[in-house]
Each structure stands twice: as structure tokens, then as C-alpha cells.
Amino acid sequence: MDFLLANPALLIASVMVAATPILLASIGELITERAGVLNLGVEGMMITGAICGFAAAVGTDNPALGFLAAAAGGALLSLLFAILTQFALANQVASGLSLTLFGLGLSSLIGQSYGGLNPPRAYRLDIPGLSDLPFVGRAFLQHDLMVYVSLLLVAGVWVFLNYTRAGLILRAVGENHDAAHALGYKVVLIRIAAIAFGGACAGMGGAYLSLIRVPQWTDGMTAGAGWIALAIVVFASWKPWRALLGAYLFGGITVLQLNMQAAGVNVPVQLLSMSPYVITILVLVVISARSGGAGAAPASLGRIFHVTQ
Amino acid sequence: MKRRTLLASAAALALASGAAFAQDVTKVGFVYVGPVNDGGWSQHHHEAAMKMKEHFGDQVELVEQASVPEGADAERVLTQMALGGADLIFTTSFGYMDPTINVAAKFPDVKFEHATGYKTADNVSAYSARFYEGRAIEGFLAGHMSKTGKIGYIGSFPIPEVIRGINSSYIHAAKVNPDIEISVVWISTWFDPAKEADATQALLDQGVDVVLAHTDSTAPLAILKEKGGFGFGQAADMYEYAPEPRISSIIDEWAPYYIERVQAVIDGTWKSHNTWQGIGDGMVGIGEITGPVPAEVKAEAEKMVEDIASGAYHPFTGPLNKQDGSAWLADGEVADDGTLAGMNFYVEGITGDIPQ
Numbered sequence: 073m074d075f076l077l078a079n080p081a082l083l084i085a086s087v088m089v090a091a092t093p094i095l096l097a098s099i100g101e102l103i104t105e106r107a108g109v110l111n112l113g114v115e116g117m118m119i120t121g122a123i124c125g126f127a128a129a130v131g132t133d134n135p136a137l138g139f140l141a142a143a144a145g146g147a148l149l150s151l152l153f154a155i156l157t158q159f160a161l162a163n164q165v166a167s168g169l170s171l172t173l174f175g176l177g178l179s180s181l182i183g184q185s186y187g188g189l190n191p192p193r194a195y196r197l198d199i200p201g202l203s204d205l206p207f208v209g210r211a212f213l214q215h216d217l218m219v220y221v222s223l224l225l226v227a228g229v230w231v232f233l234n235y236t237r238a239g240l241i242l243r244a245v246g247e248n249h250d251a252a253h254a255l256g257y258k259v260v261l262i263r264i265a266a267i268a269f270g271g272a273c274a275g276m277g278g279a280y281l282s283l284i285r286v287p288q289w290t291d292g293m294t295a296g297a298g299w300i301a302l303a304i305v306v307f308a309s310w311k312p313w314r315a316l317l318g319a320y321l322f323g324g325i326t327v328l329q330l331n332m333q334a335a336g337v338n339v340p341v342q343l344l345s346m347s348p349y350v351i352t353i354l355v356l357v358v359i360s361a362r363s364g365g366a367g368a369a370p371a372s373l374g375r376i377f378h379v380t381q
Numbered sequence: 382m383k384r385r386t387l388l389a390s391a392a393a394l395a396l397a398s399g400a401a402f403a404q405d406v407t408k409v410g411f412v413y414v415g416p417v418n419d420g421g422w423s424q425h426h427h428e429a430a431m432k433m434k435e436h437f438g439d440q441v442e443l444v445e446q447a448s449v450p451e452g453a454d455a456e457r458v459l460t461q462m463a464l465g466g467a468d469l470i471f472t473t474s475f476g477y478m479d480p481t482i483n484v485a486a487k488f489p490d491v492k493f494e495h496a497t498g499y500k501t502a503d504n505v506s507a508y509s510a511r512f513y514e515g516r517a518i519e520g521f522l523a524g525h526m527s528k529t530g531k532i533g534y535i536g537s538f539p540i541p542e543v544i545r546g547i548n549s550s551y552i553h554a555a556k557v558n559p560d561i562e563i564s565v566v567w568i569s570t571w572f573d574p575a576k577e578a579d580a581t582q583a584l585l586d587q588g589v590d591v592v593l594a595h596t597d598s599t600a601p602l603a604i605l606k607e608k609g610g611f612g613f614g615q616a617a618d619m620y621e622y623a624p625e626p627r628i629s630s631i632i633d634e635w636a637p638y639y640i641e642r643v644q645a646v647i648d649g650t651w652k653s654h655n656t657w658q659g660i661g662d663g664m665v666g667i668g669e670i671t672g673p674v675p676a677e678v679k680a681e682a683e684k685m686v687e688d689i690a691s692g693a694y695h696p697f698t699g700p701l702n703k704q705d706g707s708a709w710l711a712d713g714e715v716a717d718d719g720t721l722a723g724m725n726f727y728v729e730g731i732t733g734d735i736p737q
Contacts, residue, residue: 079587083586086579086583089582180416180418187418190603193607281574285575285578286574286575286603287603288574288599288600290416290419290598290600291416291417291418292415292416292419293574293575294575295570295572295573295575295576297575326576327579327583330566330579331587333564333565333566333583334533334580334584334589336564336732336733338733338734341567
């Protein structure tokens with residue numbers, strides 16, 4: 073497999089770029105689900121973030137403002153879901169699905185006049201001396217800043233969930249909202265914050281697509297990335313570092329099979345494309361076998377919380 | 382049983398009301414595989430539909446449905462359109478072929494036109510464009526413009542239309558540069574900008590410097606613009622990426638055909654047919670050749686466009702062998718439409734296998 077030896081640095085660089093949008097979206101959804109809320113609207117929040125970010129970046133000629141606008145757009149949209157599920161006590165699955173449909177339509181509406189435009193270029197990391205290192209530099213140290221932001225975010229979420237009091241409270245809400253409520257925690261407020269965080273991350277993931285990975289605005293351009301992010305959360309069994317692993321695995325296999333094809337290696341494309349999903353199913357089976365059917369999902373995931381109950 | 386009767390009576394009712402209106406307004410439906418602003422395939426069908434609507438004004442009522450997945454969902458959409466009183470429905474992607482045939486069997490009075498397929502029925506026409514004629518021009522330009530001697534082709538699905546495009550591109554690139562290599566990447570979708578971008582990046586990483594895309598979005602051109610290399614507009618002119626990386630394009634000209642067929646329905650002269658039109662008929666357009674293409678190469682390419690249009694030159698002219706080295710076309714022999722329509726093999730010189 074001389075193609076791997078020829079260009080491993082380029083391959084690693086491509087994998088990191090391909091994985092970043094789904095990593096951002098899945099780390100946001102991970103927090104939402106750890107708070108006990110199942111938001112299936114990731115796809116809709118991503119695409120809304122993609123157009124909000126694109127519009128803001130083109131309007132201000134500043135990619136950083138684009139990402140901020142994307143986070144704001146995604147969070148704002150997710151608040152719609154929060155109102156439906158936290159105040160109106162609507163079914164989370166149905167609300168999430170409709171959020172996806174709504175997001176796709178809304179982004180299409182906002183994006184009507186943005187086709188064919190070029191966004192401003194994002195800042196790239198350039199550490200004198202280090203970024204020009206032969207292998208490490210090209211593979212790891214020449215990316216746009218969002219790649220590193222996403223990695224920091226994973227580390228931050230891990231610290232938050234495992235080493236902070238706030239993280240512990242969030243997990244308590246996700247595991248048993250009645251107990252958390254009895255202890256005096258504001259279940260609904262905490263969940264709304266978690267939902268908004270998930271929306272902001274998904275929005276940034278979408279903007280990464282429209283500003284860096286593709287870079288252009290096209291209707292429906294997320295093309296299912298939000299659903300992959302949801303699968304990654306399950307694959308990760310709701311743990312941040314495993315989400316990183318999952319995103320790089322999902323992104324990596326896509327890029328790897330495209331590169332192998334480009335290099336003329338005969339690969340069973342269909343088998344490789346479905347392998348991450350097969351692994352996800354296997355992970356689910358292993359988890360539930362190990363824990364005697366209980367699973368690793370937060371115990372209150374998807375359940376409606378009402379104070380009087 | 383009860384439900385079926387209900388459905389049938391609803392259909393009869395819809396058809397009856399459709400017929401009552403037929404004197405004044407002809408209802409024409411369009412189904413697209415992608416969004417109507419994908420910048421490529423679906424957008425071009427949509428724009429042709431709008432031109433058709435403009436041509437007929439109030440005589441025609443237009444119904445459109447975008448981003449319809451190929452498969453069971455397409456049948457639902459088509460059934461709904463037929464029940465809604467459509468007189469003529471255009472289904473504009475290869476994967477709608479079987480759904481179109483199935484739904485057409487249930488609505489014998491509704492007329493269907495399916496793009497790029499090969500199945501027909503009494504009320505189903507097939508129409509397609511000879512895109513491989515345009516691919517010949519692109520291959521020729523790619524052969525000239527590639528410095529690395531490697532060109533890339535992003536394929537959606539291994540169907541005859543795409544395989545014809547790969548073969549035609551390669552044959553004409555190899556005429557210019559016999560050592561040219563073509564890398565084919567299959568991405569199993571018509572529309573996924575991120576995947577199209579990744580595939581372009583993967584090709585560039587392997588030393589490819591001219592990319593021909595057979596997918597619907599402008600993502601490959603966006604990557605080429607940023608990273609360098611040349612590409613082509615696909616389905617639409619994509620002139621926003623000219624003068625480079627886009628150095629020419631294949632433009633689908635559907636509007637004249639749509640106007641002709643809607644007119645036939647209005648006149649009551651519509652008949653099922655299977656048509657395949659090329660540059661000469663005006664269904665395939667070649668966009669302006671731009672960028673750093675040398676003047677003599679440009680002139681030669683334009684001459685080739687004329688020759689194909691006039692019928693003086695056929696892009697599949699022998700001697701040509703199949704990939705395994707077996708003889709296909711003798712010297713001067715021209716491929717027949719039957720073989721082209723069902724093409725499932727690479728010509729000699731292309732490496733790699735067609736996924737099964």
C-alpha cells in the first residue's frame with residue numbers, strides 16, 4: 073500500500089478536517105444527552121449554523137465572527153426545541169425530528185442569495201519552526217484554528233463532566249431528574265442550558281462545513297452529517313474521549329476509502345462505508361451485555377420531566 | 382379492500398377534475414433529486430421548468446418537489462402528484478426509473494417523462510442527453526492541461542451514463558497524452574458537498590491536477606479554487622468559478638425539450654418515445670473555454686465541438702479495445718447506441734474495477 077507511505081501526513085490532515093464537523097456536533101449532543109434530553113434535531117441545527125456562519129462571515133469578512141454567529145444561530149434554534157420539550161412537555165423524538173425539518177427549510181430560506189459566493193479564508197495555525205516540520209507539521213500543525221478548538225472542547229467537556237460540581241449536577245439531572253429536583257436543582261433550567269450548548273456546538277460544526285471544509289453555501293449541504301453525530305454519541309457510550317475516537321473513526325474511514333480509490337487500490341467501497349455503523353451496533357451490544365441490559369445511556373434520557381409528577 | 386377502493390375512487394376523482402380543467406390549464410409536475418439551488422443538475426432542471434412555464438404562461442400550472450430520495454419515497458411523491466391532477470410529470474434522476482414505471486402503471490392517463498433511464502411504457506417516455514459528447518471535449522482539455530499526467534473523475538454510481546463519461550474522458554485525454562492516468566473515485570451519492578469536497582481533496586493528494594466531477598454540487602470547484610488545479614462546470618455552466626479553476630463546462634439544455642413535450646400534451650399529440658439528444662440537437666451545451674488554455678488547444682476543442690454537432694465525429698470511434706484487451710470497435714467503426722446505453726465496461730488503459 074504505497075499510497076499510505078507516500079502521503080501519510082496528508083491523509084492524517086484530511087482525516088482531521090473531515091472529522092471536525094461531526095466531532096463538534098457530537099460533543100454538543102453528548103452534553104445534551106448527559107442532561108437527559110434526546111435532541112434529534114442535530115442535522116437541522118447544523119445546517120442552520122452553516123448558513124448563519126456563512127452569511128455572517130461573508131457579511132463581515134471575518135471567519136471568527138462567522139463561527140460565533142453559527143453558534144448563536146444553532147443555540148437559538150435549539151431553544152425552540154427547549155420551549156417545546158421543557159415547557160410544553162412535547163415528545164422529544166417528535167420535536168427533534170421536526171427541528172431537523174424546520175432547520176433545513178429555514179436554512180434554505182436564509183441561504184437563497186448566498187449561492188456561488190466565496191467565504192473569507194479561515195486563520196491557519198502557523199507556529200514558526202514547528203508548523204514546517206516534515207511530518208508532524210503537515211499532519212497536525214497547519215490546520216485552521218477550529219480543528220484545535222474542537223479538540224480543546226473535548227478536553228473541556230471531559231473536565232467539566234468528571235471534575236466539576238456543575239458537571240456532576242448535570243449528570244445527576246440526566247440520571248434521575250426527580251432526585252435532582254428533590255435536591256433543589258433547577259432541572260428545567262439546567263436542561264435548557266445543555267440544549268443550547270448542544271445547539272451552539274452543532275451550529276459551529278455546520279459552519280465548519282460551509283466555511284472551511286467545502287467552502288461554499290449549498291442547500292442541504294450537511295447531507296446527513298447530523299445523523300452521524302448522533303450515532304457517534306451512542307458509539308462513544310456518552311463519554312467525551314470516545315466521541316473523539318468515534319468522530320475520527322467515522323471521518324477517517326470516509327477519507328481513507330476515498331484516498332484508496334484515488335490511489336487505485338481496489339476497495340470494497342460499500343463495506344468500508346457501512347463499517348462505522350456496524351461498529352456502533354457492536355458497541356451497543358457489548359455495552360448492554362456487560363451491564364446486564366441497563367446500558368450506558370443516562371437513565372432519564374428522553375423522559376419528560378414534570379414537577380408535579 | 383376498502384382502502385384500495387377509496388384510493389381508486391380518489392384517483393378517478395382527481396383524474397376527472399384534471400380532465401375537466403385540461404382545456405384551460407395543463408398541470409405539469411417536476412421531481413428533483415437535489416435542492417433547486419444546488420448550482421448544478423437539479424437547479425438546471427428547475428430553471429428549464431421555469432422557462433417552460435414562462436413560455437406557456439397561464440396555460441400551464443407547475444408543481445415541483447425537490448430533494449426527493451430515489452426509492453420508495455419517490456413513488457409516494459409521484460402518486461401524490463398524479464392524484465393531485467398532474468397531466469404530465471417529469472422525473473429528473475436515474476434512480477426514479479422504477480418508481481416512475483410503477484406509478485405510471487397505476488395512472489394510465491397521466492403522462493410521465495423520465496430522465497437518463499432506459500425503461501419506457503405507453504405513458505412513460507425516456508429522455509436523455511449525450512453527455513459523453515461533452516466529456517470528450519473535457520477529456521481533451523484535461524489531457525492538455527494536466528502537468529502531472531494524472532486526471533481524476535468523481536463518479537456517483539456505476540451506471541452506464543457515468544461509465545460512458547469516464548470512458549469518453551479517458552479516450553480523449555489519452556489521445557493528447559498517451560501516458561495519462563485516470564483515477565476514479567466513487568462516492569455513492571449525487572449530492573453531498575462535503576463528500577464531493579473530500580473526494581476532490583483525496584484526488585489532489587494523489588497528484589491529480591484536473592478533476593472531472595459527475596456529481597451535482599459546485600464543491601469540487603470550490604476546493605480546486607482554494608488548492609489549485611482545473612475542473613469543469615457540470616450540468617450548469619458554473620461560470621462563477623471561471624476563468625479558473627473552471628475551464629469549460631457541460632451545460633444541460635432541457636428547456637426546449639420541456640416546451641416541446643408540454644406542447645404535445647396540450648395538443649393531444651404526446652406519444653411515448655425514447656430520445657437521446659446531443660450537442661447537435663442542442664440538448665448538450667459546451668460552456669465557454671476559459672483560463673490559461675492555449676489558443677490553439679481552444680481552437681482544436683471548438684473544432685471538435687462542431688464536428689460532433691455535425692455528426693462528422695463520434696466520440697466512440699474505433700480502434701478501441703475493452704479494458705481486458707479484447708477488441709470492441711474496429712478501426713473507423715462507431716459504437717452503436719444499444720452498447721452505449723448499457724455500457725458496463727471500461728476501455729483499455731483505465732485501471733481499477735467498476736464496483737458491482
